[in-house]
Amino acid sequence: MRNILLLFLSFGIASCCQVKQQETASLPVNVMSFNIRYDNPGDSLNSWQYRRDRAATAIHFYDADILGTQEVLHNQLEDLKQRLPEYDVVGVGREDGKEKGEYSALWYKKERFALLDSGNFWLSETPEVAGSKGWDGACERIASWVKLRDKVSGKEYFALNTHLDHVGVAARREGVSLMLDKVNELSGGAPVIVTGDFNAAPESDVIRHVTDTGNPKHLTDAREISPIVYGPSWSFHNYGKIPYEERPLIDYVFVRNGLKVLKYGILAETEGDAFLSDHAPVLVTVE
Structure with a gap:
């Protein structure tokens, strides 16, 4: 009888462990891409000082992991650090x-993820040279990346x-x-998760190049x-100044290497x- 009880207990423990592993393996991750608009005093009542708390x-309400x-100036970075203490950047x-x-600052919940590696490169002919401007670009452009362990x-x-x-087509x-x-x-x-403002519509050559299934990358x-x-179906509205039917979709979340997308939303809310x-902002849940 004792051996039978031990056998049932072993099966029970194994089953619980298997269920637990399945639950953690599929734990979803909320991903947000958010061009916060640089701190421009000329924006009047839309300037950063009136928007930063909102x-x-x-970000808290939508529980981005x-x-x-994008467009984060240093003072805005510090403002967000103060308001988002549960994130590292x-x-x-x-x-x-x-x-x-401007920073292309990348944030992650420090209780959820451990940082394994990180870095930055410039979108230019010399990507490792800080401040380098690429091709016909009007501005310096940068990418920031992290490797995280859940x-x-x-x-x-x-x-x-x-x-x-x-501005720059070639850029x-x-x-x-x-x-x-x-x-x-x-x-x-x-x-892989890639977020960003690509300044290009889904039907453009730029986005078609990113999503071209003929390219293994x-x-x-x-x-x-x-x-x-x-x-x-749009993400840029210029504080509501662009007519509704003319507003473009230029902000994206891209995925690769086995990520399943559960839901996708564009948060066009106002107060x-x-x-x-x-x-x-664009909000996507993946697992």
């Missing part, structure tokens, strides 16, 4: 590799965040080619494979006449 509250932010100013110019499931993730040039085209090469080089086969647009899509930014 923007941080939205990994967050790619990776990134440098694009003009000098330190604190000057403390719950033990799984590793590679995440990259960037902001492509708004966008060459920039995404460089980005795909770097993702392929740095990710080491881990599941391609990424997949999370919107295209999500079973649930919420919100409008009265007040906006989170001139862009709407």
Whole structure:
């Protein structure tokens, strides 16, 4: 009888462990891409001082685990650090590799993830040279990346965040080619998450190049494979000044290497006449 009881206990423990492993293996990750709009006093009542608390509250409310932010000036980085104490952040100013110019700052929940590696590169012919401007670009452009280990499931993730040039055609085209090469080089086969403002619509050559299945380095647009899509089909509204039917989708979350997309949303919310930014954040849940 004792042997039978021990056998049943062993089966029970094994079953519980197996269920637990299955639960942790599929634990979802909330990913947000958010162009917060640089701190421009000319934005009047839409300037950062009036939006910073609302923007941080939205990040908390939507419970982003990994967050790619664009157009972040150093004072905005410090404001968000103060308001998002549960996150660690990776990134440098694009003009000098330190604190000057906009960051493409990449945030992650420090209780959820352990940082294994991180870095930055410039979207230029000399990606390792801080402050280098690429091709016909109007501005310096930078990408920041992290390799993370999920403390719950033990799984590793590679995440990259960037902001492509708004003027240079060649800079966008060459920039995404460089980005795909770097993702392929740095990710080491881990599941990939890429967030960013690509300043290009889904039908553009730029995005088609990113998602071209004929390229073994391609990424997949999370919107295209999500079973649930919420919100409008655009992400940039310029504080509501662009006519609704003319607003473009230029902000993205891309995935690769076995990530399943559970839901996708564009958060085009307002509080009265007040906006989170001139862009709407993109929120995606993956596992």
